[in-house]
Amino acid sequence: MNLDINQAIDLISNKLTVWVKELIRLLPNIVLASLILVLGLFIAKFIRRISLKLIRKVSHIETINTLFSSLVYAISVGVVFFVVLSVLNLDKAVTSILAGAGILGLALAFAFQDIAANFMSGIFLSFRRPLAVGDIVKSNDHMGIVEEVNLRDTMIRTFQGQRVIIPNKDVFQNTIENYSALHKRRLDLTVGVSYGDNLQKVKDIAIQAALKVSVRSPDDEVTLFYTEFGDSSINFNIRIWMKDTEQPTFLQGRHEAIMYIKEAFDANDIMIPFPIRTLDFGIKGGEKLSEMDVNVLNGMRK
Template sequence: MEPVNLLIDQLHGIARGAITLVPSLTVAIIVIFLAWLVNKLAAAALARTLRRTRLRKSLQELFTLLTSIAIWVIGIMIAAVILFPGLTPASILAGLGIGSVAIGFAFKDVFENFLAGIIILFRREMRIGDHVECEGVEGVVARIAIRESHIRQTDGQLVIVPNSILFKNPVTVRTDQEHRRVTVICGVAYDVDVDEARTVITDAVRGCDTVISDSKPIQIFAQEFASSSINFEVTWWTGSKPVEVRASRDQVVAAVKRALDDAGIEIPFPYRTLTFKEPLPLQRAPENKEQPADDD
């Protein structure tokens, strides 16, 4: 019977300990409830305050998240000290420090993306709606979150890029400026007057409505002696969005081709001239004459 009595005594001890913890547990639950209530009120007040600022939505969400984490950490620490009087804020912080190191090693990539996302959110150069290109991914920035950014490609596909990639690699923001310079190569035949061809090309480019010619220069430079033509570098400015660049290039190429045709200036096909050191004898091929058939 001794083992049974020992078990009963242990159960009685556990019950008495639980009863003694009821007041502390009740206060701890009240503290957790108050932390939840304070978190809700702080989030609402912070949202109203941030709404008056010009901060991007993702950055507002970051501030709300950090405030919520701080309130919950303080509330849980107070509840733990009340429930377990032997704990102190210093011991809790020491335990959090050791645990954070272990968690940091286990979730290195997650924290790297998190910190990179915070830095990217404070950047002013890359905004939602910008057309960017990074590591072969090109499209419109649809969302900038804490750990990843959403880029919508021109074909409609959504690419979720970890923020660490955008932070550690060069990012080309194609719509950072309102206008972008476009260049095409146009070749004319060698027997064409270069100045005349330049004038015809310039007038054709200036006549396109997608070309910005009042504040940006149109530049036409003879570039090189190619194998079958003299190539001109045709440069102009247009809108910075990719669709605007494609539309302007289409219009300029069509206008230059039409103007050169109207002026009688040839855009030559590639051709090759063969030169032989010695004269080549020409030999006429024998003619095969059909013999008339004998009449039997």
């Protein structure tokens, strides 16, 4: 019994001796690794602060800025961690960790590909900035005011009062109409006049009426162009620039333009015709409806 205890003590003593010798041998590496770890973490924090300042110069979305700086910090810490493992001669552990991280990353990429697509689209939208909070935009058949741009989605408040949340992937991949980008907005109004009216007179009167619109931009001229020969009218397009891009201004401008043009046309005997259809009877055409009735009755009597 005493022999077994002595053997156990000797075995433990030998193991401890080996461990102490190995610790002494690795002590310089451990000290160096500790210094690298402390210094590396300090440098990583410094890099995060610098990256945050740089990203704020090109992006105004604080969520994106914080995420980017945190990502840079995580990469920096990861590099420091792998350097420390290499100094401690744990190369096999480094290889295993890298292999596991690769497999895990591939699995996560397949599992969260839609989330990743929206996330990346949010980053691209942040850098390209095709829209900003407060802009009037139309995207994916929804028109309204941008209330919020997040990493995953863009929030729009429509003019009917609904709040629409659009995934950033759909915003990024589809057409965006931004009515606020140029800080001005144009009203295009299509009107038709009778074929018997004097077109130059119509143009002059319509432009004078449009100049009375109270919310138009005084720095931009009103333009009018005839566009087509319609079924019952000659159509023209009158273009009026509004003084700002706000939706109430646009609606007020359209309201006043329609009223003033109609009043001016009525005062000058200019007709906005109703749709007219000319009906042509007979196989070859040219027959009157009354003649068609007589022919039908005669055919029935026979």
